[in-house]
Amino acid sequence: MKPRSHNWKIACLPFCVVGLVVSLVAWASSSPVATSPKTPALTDTDSLTRTVEQVDQFFANQWSEQETPPSQIADDHLLLRRLSLALHGTIPSLEELREFERMQGADRIQRWTRKLLEDRRFADYFSERFTRAFVGVQQGQFIIFRRDRFKAWLSEQIQANTPYDQLVRTLISSEGLWTGDPETNFITQAVADGNLDRNKLTGSTVRAFLGQRIDCAQCHDHPFDHWKQSDFEGLTAFYGQVEIQVLGVRQNEKLKYEVEDRKTLEKRTVSPQVPFLNECLPEGGTLREKLAAWVTHPQNRRFERAAANRFWGLVFGVPYIDPVDDLPAPTDLTQSEPDVLDILGQDFRENGYDIKRMIQTIVASKPFRLSSTSQSGDSEQIERDTDAWALFPLVRLRPEQIIGSMLQASSLKTIDQNSNLFMRGRRFFSELDFVREYGDLGSDELNDFPGTIPQALLRMNGEFARDNGTASMLNSVGRISQLDISDEKRVETCFLVCLTRLPTKLEREHFLKQYETVTNPKQREKITEDLFWALYNSPEFSWNH
Numbered sequence: 001m002k003p004r005s006h007n008w009k010i011a012c013l014p015f016c017v018v019g020l021v022v023s024l025v026a027w028a029s030s031s032p033v034a035t036s037p038k039t040p041a042l043t044d045t046d047s048l049t050r051t052v053e054q055v056d057q058f059f060a061n062q063w064s065e066q067e068t069p070p071s072q073i074a075d076d077h078l079l080l081r082r083l084s085l086a087l088h089g090t091i092p093s094l095e096e097l098r099e100f101e102r103m104q105g106a107d108r109i110q111r112w113t114r115k116l117l118e119d120r121r122f123a124d125y126f127s128e129r130f131t132r133a134f135v136g137v138q139q140g141q142f143i144i145f146r147r148d149r150f151k152a153w154l155s156e157q158i159q160a161n162t163p164y165d166q167l168v169r170t171l172i173s174s175e176g177l178w179t180g181d182p183e184t185n186f187i188t189q190a191v192a193d194g195n196l197d198r199n200k201l202t203g204s205t206v207r208a209f210l211g212q213r214i215d216c217a218q219c220h221d222h223p224f225d226h227w228k229q230s231d232f233e234g235l236t237a238f239y240g241q242v243e244i245q246v247l248g249v250r251q252n253e254k255l256k257y258e259v260e261d262r263k264t265l266e267k268r269t270v271s272p273q274v275p276f277l278n279e280c281l282p283e284g285g286t287l288r289e290k291l292a293a294w295v296t297h298p299q300n301r302r303f304e305r306a307a308a309n310r311f312w313g314l315v316f317g318v319p320y321i322d323p324v325d326d327l328p329a330p331t332d333l334t335q336s337e338p339d340v341l342d343i344l345g346q347d348f349r350e351n352g353y354d355i356k357r358m359i360q361t362i363v364a365s366k367p368f369r370l371s372s373t374s375q376s377g378d379s380e381q382i383e384r385d386t387d388a389w390a391l392f393p394l395v396r397l398r399p400e401q402i403i404g405s406m407l408q409a410s411s412l413k414t415i416d417q418n419s420n421l422f423m424r425g426r427r428f429f430s431e432l433d434f435v436r437e438y439g440d441l442g443s444d445e446l447n448d449f450p451g452t453i454p455q456a457l458l459r460m461n462g463e464f465a466r467d468n469g470t471a472s473m474l475n476s477v478g479r480i481s482q483l484d485i486s487d488e489k490r491v492e493t494c495f496l497v498c499l500t501r502l503p504t505k506l507e508r509e510h511f512l513k514q515y516e517t518v519t520n521p522k523q524r525e526k527i528t529e530d531l532f533w534a535l536y537n538s539p540e541f542s543w544n545h
Helices: 008-012 017-029 045-066 076-088 094-102 108-118 120-135 147-159 164-173 182-188 198-210 229-239 287-295 301-316 340-350 355-364 379-387 399-409 421-438 453-461 463-469 476-482 487-499 505-515 521-536
Strands: 242-245 248-251 258-260 267-269
Touching: 045 340, 045 355, 076 094, 076 108, 076 120, 076 301, 076 355, 076 399, 094 487, 108 120, 108 355, 120 147, 120 182, 120 198, 120 301, 147 182, 164 182, 164 198, 164 287, 164 301, 182 242, 182 248, 198 229, 198 287, 198 301, 229 287, 301 340, 301 355, 340 355, 399 463, 463 476, 463 521, 476 487, 476 521, 487 505, 487 521, 505 521
Parallel strands: none
Antiparallel strands: 242 248, 258 267
């Protein structure tokens, strides 16, 4: 199975006040304000380097065999933009860009990666990505499902760098009240009309943590894979003793899991069983604890490969194997060479399922550092290069990334957990409004999706775009207009703020001509507004490349 092809052609386009305050305070308190940044913890650098070398060698062999030479290495400014979009969901601020430029040494990308991973914005952003994968985007029944608390709990786990296998075991086996024990919302998300849908729980578990779509097997044997209906029923039986009570999610050992025969309409009891690796099922513990141990068992390569594929997708915007939750069964490594998911998965397992280390490894690999610009004019060759990861994939930004980037571009200072309450609240409500109007991608956010004319119009003419494109002392346009700098530096600053790069010679000449007619500050302000609007709405702004 090969990675998804990408649309490379796009690259050619050069309540009352009290209620409001209460809401702001509640939101702000969900992400504790950080003190001075901690020194990022170093992983085992030598072993990480060896794993990166293995990944790079895998791709070098692939490029040689398929005659798909890799593109050139991207410059550091572009890598900085990719990193910020991947790990924080926004472009870097001018303040961050200047800090990065002051860093010395050939390893500054690695050091900046560690800095981003320790920043609270990483935990908050990735918790939303995980939440979508684990429980979806629907708010569900508020009485027994609190998505916001689940997301906040995940953020705490990510910030603490809780081992991924431990996190997953907690989700599958958790008990308690969905408000006080937010991890139980993984269970209560499957409640509909007052009833727990155990089939949905099974499907969610296998898709999210093993990277397999077995939902159809609840009715019949899978038409293209080895999964049988009996496999699905056996796995679902592990959730057979879950009970939703007033006091929360509980395990009731008296319950039996029964299914109704579609032909006879008679009920039969199904015993818990796993479809493979039965020896990895522990003897002790509750049924869900047994299932959790089996899912995350070191011998269950599906678990580590699924994690590697998802993390790859979150970093690149595209999973290595697409769809992200429909992986083929692992190959026998005694009969075949490991692929990149095997390499990353093994390192993940051997290093305690360290999420941040996994991301550091992917970011340090050569495919992440390649340019998205092809040296070939042949569309078929570009397609082959893209499939072989010889080009960095062109990926349309998600709605949260677009609004996050527009918000950050409106400020020369970094918008983070240390920003003032007004700025943080503005970001929160702006994102909610924008995503609602722009369109939410749902839980299948790593799938390819087309842009629409209404989306483009929202970016060009929406209220938020108008406000931030009109100069004031509170936004970038106004600040840049008033800076005592040359017009050339003014153009450069606008490009750095919006696109994290300097203008090309042609772009520089074009926009400097606009400033030649300036006779007063108001005219300079208007030209800067027009320049900012053009950069905001350029295809380059809304794509990762």
